[in-house]
Structure formats: structure tokens, C-alpha cells
């Protein structure tokens with residue numbers, strides 16, 4: 001059972017305790033992060049059983065590699081943080097999430113990276129069956145550097161907070177995401193939905209940062225296009241700017 | 247700056263990692279280009295909408311299974327086993 005005195009502990013303290021062999025501390029960390037890990041696995045794999053497997057693998061793998069976790073977040077410009085040595089005070093800032101990733105602590109980001117790699121393995125296994133290579137799919141192909149230009153441009157009729165309440169909008173989000181190919185979907189999920197940095201996303205998927213950036217932009221543009229066709233106000237539709245005169 | 251140049255730097259602008267000098271140029275373009283302004287706004291809303299997407303609760307039986315597996319594996323691996 002979890003030690004009740006642990007509940008109040010900061011994440012950095014819990015990680016340190018777990019690294020010293022304290023199981024209740026690790027159990028609290030598991031409880032805090034399990035739904036997040038499960039969520040990303042489910043979004044990537046779209047299969048409850050596989051998502052459960054990946055979640056379990058993630059925490060078991062975390063146990064094995066706990067000693068190697070240094071609380072360092074490879075982030076977008078943010079200075080790397082490290083847990084101070086045991087016994088030193090002033091660790092208050094350790095739980096500050098990266099500004100690019102609201103709600104994601106360093107330990108959380110570490111777990112998500114492990115989960116993404118485990119999910120990728122499941123996809124690779126599925127691919128072997130389908131006889132197509134994901135590694136091939138993860139390469140940036142010729143012509144991919146070319147960006148699609150926005151076509152349907154219009155302000156949305158409602159703000160995201162209101163839209164998010166509607167069931168048909170959530171269906172639209174799922175559908176638009178499914179229309180992305182795997183590589184774009186994975187990158188968008190890890191970076192924009194889960195809040196990993198560009199570098200963390202690249203590390204999780206074994207891609208270059210440049211590759212992740214190009215893919216992310218294409219994913220964002222494609223999703224924007226699709227959502228705006230439904231959510232945009234046709235009466236306020238704008239034509240793309242014509243540069244022939246400038 | 248042309249619309250296509252703005253498009254190429256959209257990530258950096260939306261994520262707030264763009265160079266200040268380029269950021270200024272970016273904003274000057276948007277002030278005079280309504281379509282680009284709307285595209286940037288659409289992209290921001292798209293990200294917000296997906297970020298706010300539902301939280302997946304762990305199925306209760308799996309929660310129990312996970313706890314048991316963690317405890318079992320912990321005993322097997324015993325990390326941070328300190329020499330006394």
C-alpha cells in the first residue's frame with residue numbers, strides 16, 4: 001500500500017525515493033502517470049488491449065531504467081534541469097512543467113518517450129504482418145519538403161472551448177487524425193497532444209529533429225484544412241493572398 | 247516576406263521559438279495579410295482543440311493488473327539496492 005506521507009511529496013522527491021528503492025513512491029508515480037501513458041498508447045494504437053500492454057511495459061521498463069533517469073528534459077530551448085544531489089534543498093522548481101508542455105513534468109516526458117517507443121514496436125510488428133515498412137514510412141520522401149498551401153481559409157464559428165463540448169466535433173477530430181498517415185499522426189500526437197518537445201519527439205521515434213519539424217508542420221496544416229472545412233464560417237471565407245502583384 | 251515564407255516558419259511562430267527579428271517581420275506580414283492571420287489563428291485553435299481532447303480513464307481491472315505487475319517486477323529488479 002502507498003505510504004500516506006508520500007502523497008504530499010513533490011515529484012522530484014518521489015523519483016529520488018523510488019531511485020533509492022522505495023516501492024510506495026514508485027506506486028504513487030505510477031498512479032499519477034498511468035492514465036496519461038495509457039491515453040497516448042490508446043491514441044497511437046487505437047486498440048484497448050495493445051494500449052494496456054504498452055502501458056504495463058512502460059512502467060516495467062521504467063523500473064529497470066529508473067537509475068538512469070536524471071530528470072533532464074531535452075526541450076525546446078529550455079535549459080536542461082537536473083535533480084540536485086540528494087539532501088540538497090530548493091528543489092521546488094523541479095516540478096515546473098516545460099512551458100511548451102503544460103502539465104508534463106520531466107518524469108512524465110520520460111515515461112511518454114518510453115511509451116512511444118513501445119507503441120512503435122507494436123506498430124512495427126503489425127507492419128511486418130502487412131509487409132510494409134514503417135521505417136520506410138518514417139523517411140522523408142521526395143517532394144515532401146513541398147508544403148501544401150492552405151485552401152479553405154475562414155475564421156471558425158466558435159471558440160475551441162465551446163467546440164470541444166460537442167460530440168460531433170470530437171468525432172471530427174478523430175476522423176481528421178485518422179486521415180493523417182501514420183508518421184504524421186505519431187508526430188502530431190507526441191508533440192501537440194502530449195506536449196513533448198521537438199527533440200523528445202525525435203528521440204522517441206528515432207527521427208532527426210528536422211524530419212520531425214517538417215512532418216509536424218504538414219500535420220498541422222492538414223488538420224487545419226480539414227477542421228476548417230467543417231468548423232469555418234463560409235460567409236467569412238478568404239481567398240489565399242495573391243502575390244502576383246507584389 | 248511572402249505568404250509561403252510565412253508558412254515555412256509557422257511552427258516556430260506558433261511555438262514561440264522564432265527569432266525576435268523574424269517574429270517582427272512575421273507580425274508585420276500578418277498585419278497586412280488577413281488570410282495568413284486567419285491561418286495562424288486556425289492552426290492555434292486546431293492545436294488547442296486536440297490538446298483539450300478527452301482524458302482516457304484506466305479500466306479498473308487493468309489498474310489492478312498494472313499495480314500487481316509493478317510490484318512483482320519491482321521485487322525482481324529491486325532498483326537502487328543500496329549496500330548497507
Ligand SMILES: [Zn+2]
Pocket residue numbers: 241248249252275279281282
Ligand atoms: Zn500572407
